[in-house]
Amino acid sequence: MTEITDPTYAQQLDAQDPLAHFRERFVIEDPDLIYLDGNSLGRLPQKSTQLAQDLVTRQWGQRLIRGWNEGWIDLQAQIGGKIGQLIGARADEVIVADSTSLNLFKLALAAVQYNNGRSKIITDDLNFPSDLYILQGVAQLAGRPLQLQIVPSDGIHGPVDALAQAIDEDTALVALSHTVFKSSYTYDLTAVTQLAHHAGALMLWDLSHSAGSVPADLHAANAPLAVGCTYKYLNGGPGSPAFLYVQRDWQTRLGNPITGWMGHQNMFDFALDYQRDPGLRHFLTGTPPVLSTALIEPGVDLLLEAGMDQLRAKSVQQTSYLIDLWRAWLEPLGFRLNSPADAARRGSHVSLGHDDGWRISQALINEMRVIPDFRRPDNIRLGIAPLYTRYSDIHEAMRRLRQVVTDRLFEQYPAAQKTVT
Ligand SMILES: *Cc1c(COP(=O)(O)O)cnc(C)c1O
Numbered sequence: 001m002t003e004i005t006d007p008t009y010a011q012q013l014d015a016q017d018p019l020a021h022f023r024e025r026f027v028i029e030d031p032d033l034i035y036l037d038g039n040s041l042g043r044l045p046q047k048s049t050q051l052a053q054d055l056v057t058r059q060w061g062q063r064l065i066r067g068w069n070e071g072w073i074d075l076q077a078q079i080g081g082k083i084g085q086l087i088g089a090r091a092d093e094v095i096v097a098d099s100t101s102l103n104l105f106k107l108a109l110a111a112v113q114y115n116n117g118r119s120k121i122i123t124d125d126l127n128f129p130s131d132l133y134i135l136q137g138v139a140q141l142a143g144r145p146l147q148l149q150i151v152p153s154d155g156i157h158g159p160v161d162a163l164a165q166a167i168d169e170d171t172a173l174v175a176l177s178h179t180v181f182k183s184s185y186t187y188d189l190t191a192v193t194q195l196a197h198h199a200g201a202l203m204l205w206d207l208s209h210s211a212g213s214v215p216a217d218l219h220a221a222n223a224p225l226a227v228g229c230t231y232k233y234l235n236g237g238p239g240s241p242a243f244l245y246v247q248r249d250w251q252t253r254l255g256n257p258i259t260g261w262m263g264h265q266n267m268f269d270f271a272l273d274y275q276r277d278p279g280l281r282h283f284l285t286g287t288p289p290v291l292s293t294a295l296i297e298p299g300v301d302l303l304l305e306a307g308m309d310q311l312r313a314k315s316v317q318q319t320s321y322l323i324d325l326w327r328a329w330l331e332p333l334g335f336r337l338n339s340p341a342d343a344a345r346r347g348s349h350v351s352l353g354h355d356d357g358w359r360i361s362q363a364l365i366n367e368m369r370v371i372p373d374f375r376r377p378d379n380i381r382l383g384i385a386p387l388y389t390r391y392s393d394i395h396e397a398m399r400r401l402r403q404v405v406t407d408r409l410f411e412q413y414p415a416a417q418k419t420v421t
Helices: 007-016 020-025 046-060 064-068 072-086 100-114 129-141 160-166 189-198 248-253 290-294 297-306 308-333 357-366 391-406
Strands: 094-097 120-124 147-151 171-177 202-206 225-228 242-246 349-353 373-375 379-383
Touching (some): 046 290, 046 297, 072 290, 072 297, 100 129, 120 160, 147 160, 171 189, 297 308, 357 373
Parallel strands (some): 120 171, 171 202
Antiparallel strands (some): 094 242, 225 242, 373 379
16 A cells, blocks of 8 residues: 555545546646645636626626626625525525625624623634624624623634533524634534524524535524635635625514615615615625626636535545644644644644744745745644645645755744735
């Protein structure tokens, strides 16, 4: 049998990979550059370059205002419906709008206004900072004393037992990331949703780091509310708008706190009073960014074509392979595994900790042409996008990472950190 550290082992896995051909559907101009940051900004689908050209020159340039009736006005619901297929939701339960932060704000405030006799919002300290800030703002705007309780973790694993203790009859809302951004810990959607519901609290999931790489079956989990990002594993492009999900039964019970004309039931009546749309559209507010909304579709289509089960199977095999290489090559050099060892509780990125993590990640990018990202205090995040990451990319990236340390290439880099990584 071939050793896992042997490059031919990776080549064999690539040769057997049923999803290998999807890589050709992306623009990859430099085969020597190993991109492991698809969890922060996904790659450019080939089809998106053609679509962008058509959107600008024909749809905008020639069709002008007629474009709205020729498809623009339906894009948010239509692409939302497709995203729904990736996350176990019905077509009329998902819509594309705004940013993840804004969608979180709308749904969280709606939820605490609905559950208005309760005085706590619960989250954990693994959640994305913007989510925490938004929840802090929601607590201030609720119009009654509302406390945000941030349940502490061990830094890697979701504090499930402590959450179960904290969620009680006084909890209005539980808001968590399905897959957490630093460690990649992934909650059991069904079990945690049940915890919240047993106490009469509403559950709000952020799927930003799972959508498109980890199956999130919202219906199986009976989850009422979710938001998520499209520029990560969905490959929608820098700053592409986010999505929000509201389970059918909840669409009539909850109201969007940011009432705008796009959420009106007859926006072109230009009435003086707000009458909300009976369906999910009332969670819209203003005019959507048509170009970047339309550009979400090619990436979503590729994921649907590949299928979430196949994508998850490959992602688990790839993160496990990466961890095997860490154990063989990097653990002896002082790297720590800052992600769950249990594949069932892990998303599609792996964080490796090292005391010189920031400098090592800089050397990896500049000297070795491998692009990870870095998250304080010590996490080198290695994102695996099963649509286009090859086993041989993982092998080569880990070999180069080892060389950065064995050849001490990181020592020329200063310890201070730049802003965007
Ligand atoms: C990426 C990410 C976001 C991003 O929010 P924006 O509003 O798009 O800046 C939010 N939450 C989580 C969990 C994320 O991973």
